[in-house]
Each structure stands twice: as structure tokens, then as C-alpha cells.
Amino acid sequence: MPFRSLWWDGHSSYDGLQVGATKRLSRGFQFQASYTWSKTIDDNSTGAGADSFNNSFSSLHWYDLRLNKSLADFNTPRVLVASVTWDLPKPKMSSVVGEKVLGGWEMGAIFIAHDGQPFSELLSGYVVGQNSSDPFSFSERLTGPGCNTLVNPGNGDNYVKTQCFSVPTAPTQAFYDTYCNPATPFPTCSNLLGNARRNILASPGYKNFDFSLYKNTRITERVDTQFRAEFFNVLNHPNFQGAFDTNTIDQPGALLHTIGDARDIQFALKVIF
Amino acid sequence: MSIPRPAPFNAIGGLNSGLAGTFYTGAYSLLTPNTLASTLIQQNPKRNYVATWHLNVQREVTPNFAFIVGYVGSRGVHQQFKVDDADMTLCRR
Numbered sequence: 001m002p003f004r005s006l007w008w009d010g011h012s013s014y015d016g017l018q019v020g021a022t023k024r025l026s027r028g029f030q031f032q033a034s035y036t037w038s039k040t041i042d043d044n045s046t047g048a049g050a051d052s053f054n055n056s057f058s059s060l061h062w063y064d065l066r067l068n069k070s071l072a073d074f075n076t077p078r079v080l081v082a083s084v085t086w087d088l089p090k091p092k093m094s095s096v097v098g099e100k101v102l103g104g105w106e107m108g109a110i111f112i113a114h115d116g117q118p119f120s121e122l123l124s125g126y127v128v129g130q131n132s133s134d135p136f137s138f139s140e141r142l143t144g145p146g147c148n149t150l151v152n153p154g155n156g157d158n159y160v161k162t163q164c165f166s167v168p169t170a171p172t173q174a175f176y177d178t179y180c181n182p183a184t185p186f187p188t189c190s191n192l193l194g195n196a197r198r199n200i201l202a203s204p205g206y207k208n209f210d211f212s213l214y215k216n217t218r219i220t221e222r223v224d225t226q227f228r229a230e231f232f233n234v235l236n237h238p239n240f241q242g243a244f245d246t247n248t249i250d251q252p253g254a255l256l257h258t259i260g261d262a263r264d265i266q267f268a269l270k271v272i273f
Numbered sequence: 274m275s276i277p278r279p280a281p282f283n284a285i286g287g288l289n290s291g292l293a294g295t296f297y298t299g300a301y302s303l304l305t306p307n308t309l310a311s312t313l314i315q316q317n318p319k320r321n322y323v324a325t326w327h328l329n330v331q332r333e334v335t336p337n338f339a340f341i342v343g344y345v346g347s348r349g350v351h352q353q354f355k356v357d358d359a360d361m362t363l364c365r366r
Contacts, residue, residue: 002310002311002357002358002360003310003311003312003313003358003359003360004285004310004311004312004313004355004356004357004358004359005312005313005314005315005355005356005359006312006313006314006315006353006354006355006356007315007318007353007354007355007356008315008318008319008321008351008352008353008354009315009351009352009354010349010351010352010353010354011348011349011350011352012323012347012348012349012352013346013347013348013349014325014345014346014347014348015344015345015346016344016345016346017342017343017344018329018341018342018343018344018345019340019341019342019343020340020341020342021338021339021340021341022338022339022340022341023337023338024337024338024339025337026336026337038345042349042352043354044352044354044355046353046355047353047355048353048355058355058356058357058358059356059357059358059359059361060354060356061361062354062356062359065354
């Protein structure tokens, strides 16, 4: 029988440096940029309802919150957002071509880049579970060559260095005899809590660039038109979710999901009268 | 369904088969230890709150250009801590 509990003893902290610059519209040009460098620490990131984030644990160690203290599930160390709009200068020609063809162009761009949220190296199921029906547990972090960092940036098939993690093992035969589940042979101790703490892995970062081009053309004094070409994720840059989905169990440590959309292009014509 | 129990406990049961009729009846008797979940809710919890503070400098450099530099901090205490299954391994080593 699962035994749920709800306490009010969690802690959280946030510290952030925020920098921003704004150029208000003048001579047809404006831009805005902001940058945040921050850290969020807590001992759980979920409320009383469902897990708030898909990298969250539903059963953390309630008996000693120090075991959970780490980066928050939503911690995003660096965030950069910049946007610009620019009415392209009209050529100094008073002909129809100058007015209607070369004049009235306008462009806009939005750039977003931020670090990935942290996630944990899960061991799933009763085998390495917490002797609970909740299929989450921490694995054991191994030291050794190549294990100073735990992810391979840019390698979607083997993003997490799974060779740097193992099922927890008993330090001695006596320890095994006393505490470990005999279903797995010594030294594997499938019911021991591993030392690969919560949220020690970082998801890949996120980048997105949106671009738009408008053409304003006045037809008559009363009728104005605007043709808009808008390109979302114009570079068609893929962004990957960290390897914290249960689907990654078949392919441990792989990045199997993208975040956000592929390139999206839309055209629109607006007639103002 | 939620079944009252003496505080601080509360029991929740879930069934997805064996129910008769479109308006399900007789569910209570179908609940077994395997379909019941007990919930322990802390009694008289402390008030949870978040304190936030910030300090920033905003400067208009030219009539059309301004920047802001700031620090933002916050601390939350007595925040909700939920466990779906409290029956977990204690770490011993």
C-alpha cells in the first residue's frame, strides 16, 4: 500500500543578477536585451498536486531533506533574451519605385538562449528502487577517467555518460548480509540509496531565433497594406530535452525529445482601410 | 474516493474495475489494502511564505537608451513537501 505524506518543511532560495538594456524607438529602431544569471536551490520543486516538472521526483527523501538539497528542477543559470525592430530607411527617391517598392520595409528579430534545466540519473523500478512502489531511485556515481563531467555535450545518442553510474554496491559482505536485498548477488545492493544526487546533470541549452520581414505599402490615401513574412526558429535549430524521460530507459542517456517547434514560416496580408 | 480516518491520516482508494452500473455503487466494499492509499498530512503546519528582495540601478544614458542592473533574491520556508510513497529505503553506509 503506498503511503503518501504531505509536509510543510521545504526550503528554497533564489539569487539572481539581472542586466537589461532598452533602446526606445527612435529613427525607426528599437531594441531590448536582458540577461539573467541566477541559481535556484531547493529540497523539492513540486507542490501538493502532480509533479510540477517532468524532471521531478514524486518521492524524495522526506526523512532528511539535506539529501535532496540541490539545484531546483527549474533552475536555469543563464538566460538571454534580445529583440529588435527596425524600419528600414527609405531611399531618397520620390519616384513610384522609391515609394512603393523600396520604401516601407520593416524587420524584426527575437533571440532567446538559455541553459538547460538539471536532471537526475534515474534508476527505475523495484530492482533498484527505494523499497517503495514509486519507481525512482538515485544511482551510484562512479569516479574514474572521463567521469569528472557527466554528460557529452552535442552527443544526442550518448548524452549521459552512463558508464559513470551504477547500481549501488555494498562496501562489505557484512553490510550486504545485514542490509541488502538478497535478490541480487553481493556486492550489488539494490535497496541502497546511491550517491548520485538529485539534479546533478545538466540538460542541453536552448537556442531560438525568430525573424520577420514586413512590407508596408500605401495603395491610396485611405487604404494601406502590410505584407508580413514571419519565420519562427528560422535557423531550424533543434533543441533537446534532457534525458529524464522514462522513454529513455530503452536507450539510457540518450536525448529522445526535442523542445519547441521546427522552423515555422507564415505569410499574412493585412489591409487597413 | 477519500475515506476519513482519524487525524492526521486520510485514506484514498482507487478502482478501475468491478464496479456495477453507470452510477457506481458498492465501491467501498471493493476496496482492499492494495487499492487503498493512506495519506499522512502534517497537522498544524507553519505558515509557508516566500520573502523576496531586490536592489537595482536604472540609468537613462541618452533620452532613448536605458539600462538596468539588479540583484534579486528570495527565500522560501515551510514550503510544501509531498511524497507519493514514503516507504523508502533509508541510506545506511
